Amino acid sequence: xAEVLVLVDxxxxxxxxxxxxxxxLARRIGEPTAVFIGPGAETAKDLLARYGAEKIVAVSDPSVxxxxxxxxxxxxxxxxxxxxxxxxxxxxxxxxxxxxxxxAIKTGSGLITDAVDVQAGDGGPETTQSVFAGSYTVKAKxxxxxxxxxxxPNSTAPEQASGAGAFEELTPQLSDAAKAxxxxxxEPKKKSGRPELNEAAIxxxxxxxxxxxxxxxxxxxxxxxxxxxxxxxxxDAGWYPHTxxxxxxxxxxxxxxxxxxxISGAIQHRAGMQTSKxxxxxxxxxxxxxxxxxxxxxxxxxxxxxxxxxxxxxxxxG
Ligand code: FAD
Numbered sequence: 001x002a003e004v005l006v007l008v009d010x011x012x013x014x015x016x017x018x019x020x021x022x023x024x025l026a027r028r029i030g031e032p033t034a035v036f037i038g039p040g041a042e043t044a045k046d047l048l049a050r051y052g053a054e055k056i057v058a059v060s061d062p063s064v065x066x067x068x069x070x071x072x073x074x075x076x077x078x079x080x081x082x083x084x085x086x087x088x089x090x091x092x093x094x095x096x097x098x099x100x101x102x103x104a105i106k107t108g109s110g111l112i113t114d115a116v117d118v119q120a121g122d123g124g125p126e127t128t129q130s131v132f133a134g135s136y137t138v139k140a141k142x143x144x145x146x147x148x149x150x151x152x153p154n155s156t157a158p159e160q161a162s163g164a165g166a167f168e169e170l171t172p173q174l175s176d177a178a179k180a181x182x183x184x185x186x187e188p189k190k191k192s193g194r195p196e197l198n199e200a201a202i203x204x205x206x207x208x209x210x211x212x213x214x215x216x217x218x219x220x221x222x223x224x225x226x227x228x229x230x231x232x233x234x235x236d237a238g239w240y241p242h243t244x245x246x247x248x249x250x251x252x253x254x255x256x257x258x259x260x261x262x263i264s265g266a267i268q269h270r271a272g273m274q275t276s277k278x279x280x281x282x283x284x285x286x287x288x289x290x291x292x293x294x295x296x297x298x299x300x301x302x303x304x305x306x307x308x309x310x311x312x313x314x315x316x317x318g
Pocket of ligand 1 (some may be wrong): 232266301
């Protein structure tokens, strides 16, 4: 069976959910090798094997972390040259897309971004790709070189499958070009205790209808273990940070459940959330365009609806 490389997304060794999702997809098209760059591979290896990694290639050399993404692309290119895998799966986030683009150029391979599904096909993996901010899905396959594919978080439910998890340490040979930009300082983000917006299974977003009071939105999100998002109107008003903006000029999310509270449903907002599996809206105006794309809609005041919904969820848990 052909090898499939999976670049493991992690935060200081803590493996993120998209890694398990990509290992699950990788098993459909070949034998997954997890590529773990950075500290913590020893701790992560059992989990990676549990989600099907037959092999784990660890690059623990701390010097790699001193630079931006270029060394990661170079390490993957070395592995592609060594073993000619059928595909390389990379998380579809800002860093992942840059790594994928560099890797495709280095290896003369085709690149598919924002895949939401990967299946085995004749002569190589076939992907379903979400394009034009989720307005269309496209079936695509790579016809030249190794298939370099970036995969959107929440594309599939992670499935456990015991892989052999053979562990290998790689000492990379980095070129001067890969070390051309060095990280000079980094500060950890303030932790909210909520999941990352891109990766969350549930997102609760607030808009101008909150009037700047996000407490009902946050309360409902916390009752569900959800991430909090915001419309641009809310971000532009300074009520919520830009990192939480959902939409054309913000983040594009695809959670299992998206709740829009006090958001009208402008086309630019839809561009960031319309691929969500289930969409719920709460809006005072029954004519609001958001109701055109919802699975469930509540016509009502978010300041009444959200606290009641929060109480109901907490009641169920208690
Ligand atoms: P509004 O359109 O003002 O809607 C507020 C809604 O809240 C209304 O429907 C109202 O009925 C409802 N409401 C009011 N009070 C309550 C209440 N108490 N309870 C329940 N409902 C209530 N927008 C984005 O979101 N993301 C983007 O990335 C983005 N990018 C853009 C890029 C460009 C180039 C442009 C031109 C625009 C972009 N926009 C983006 C802006 C977009 O066009 C809208 O202006 C914006 O999405 C509106 O935000 P909103 O729905 O919160 O506000």
